[in-house]
Amino acid sequence: MIEVRDLEKRYGDVLAVKGVSLSVGRGEIVGLLGHNGAGKSTVMKVITGFLEPSSGSVSVGGIDVVENRIAVQKQIGYLPENAPVYPEMLVQEYLLMMAELRGIPVGERAAAVGRAVAATGLQAWLVRPIATLSKGYRQRVGLAQAILHEPEVLILDEPTNGLDPVQIAEIRMLIKRLAASSTVVLSTHILSEIEAVCDRVVIMIDGELAADAKLSDLLHSDRVRVSLPADTAGVEDTLAAVEDVHDVHAVGADPSRSGYQLWSLQCSSSEPPTPDIVRAAVAAGWDVAAVALESQSLEEVFRSLIEQRAAAEAAATSQAAEASEAAV
Ligand code: ATP
Secondary structure, rough: OEEEEEEEEOOOEEEEEEEEEEEEEOOOOEEEEOOOOOOOHHHHHHHOOOOOOOEEEEOOOOOOOOOHHHHHHHHHHOOOOOOOOOOOHHHHHHHHHHHHHHOOOHHHHHHHHHHHOOOOOOOOHHHOOOOOOHHHHHHHHHHHHHOOOOOEEEEEEOOOOOOOHHHHHHHHHHOOOOOOOOOEEEEOOOOOHHHOOEEEEHHHHHHEEEEEHHHHHHHHHOOOEEEEEEEOOOOOHHHOOOOOOHHHHEEEOOOOOEEEEEEEEEEEEOOOOOOHHHHOOOOOOOOOOEEEOOOOHHHHHHHHHHHHHHHHHHHHHHHHHHHHHHHH
């Protein structure tokens, strides 16, 4: 549905997006994750045709955004980072105006507004000035304008930014509902947002794509945790002897069971040999409290990507320094 190929976007001297390629299928909910300034908004602005790429291409539903921006925008509902709502207007007035700007024929506007209002739960707020709404409800108005023309694709830039926890939960639920009939790309720097809403995550660091994977694959771990009495002897040797297991080490007291110690086992196969581990522990006569796959959090994945990148940059810098020393 969305194809981004080798996208670069430059603002003067700043290369904000560096060679990003991305393919989003119909019906997917993709989270674009990254620190402030990582380039998320820029990618979204190019997809929605609000900015032209410096190089590379973007198409939506097979239509190139540079060649036919209007046709692309007809397929997209866009909620920019700061929802463009006019505070002095009534909710209904604003949505009718947006329906007109969207090119919805006059006879269909009231029905389009009615549908968007029902989908976003704004029925009771239609004749309120937007300025008097809470931030969460203003965000709903922003979402309502984005779905007026029943777009196939929704691009939502930090849709829960600045909201309180209750409003965040409501907007996330709303996005999941809207995703039932649309392809959704949303950006955020909140890791839990991705876990709560998305099935796929694309991580951007300094304008580059650092990861693109299904959430379940990204969080999948090849480590197993075993809980054993703290005085169990010979754990490393016994468990490291299990096929596919290496690097067995203690990770501290088991917080869920007093007197027990947690061990972490690195496994080399993509399906850790949990039954063999259980058998080895039982054969050794140990009192095993738990054996479980260790899942990594998105935060750990994100941190490790940043560390890998920093290490690669440091290695490249020292290589360059060595090369220039050798040249002297
Ligand atoms: P945030 O989460 O803070 O919105 P982001 O990941 O969306 O960040 P972008 O807004 O896309 O990041 O910005 C990427 C880089 O491009 C940043 O270094 C930013 O300062 C720069 N940038 C963005 N817009 C402009 C502009 N109009 N002119 C110059 N530089 C810009």
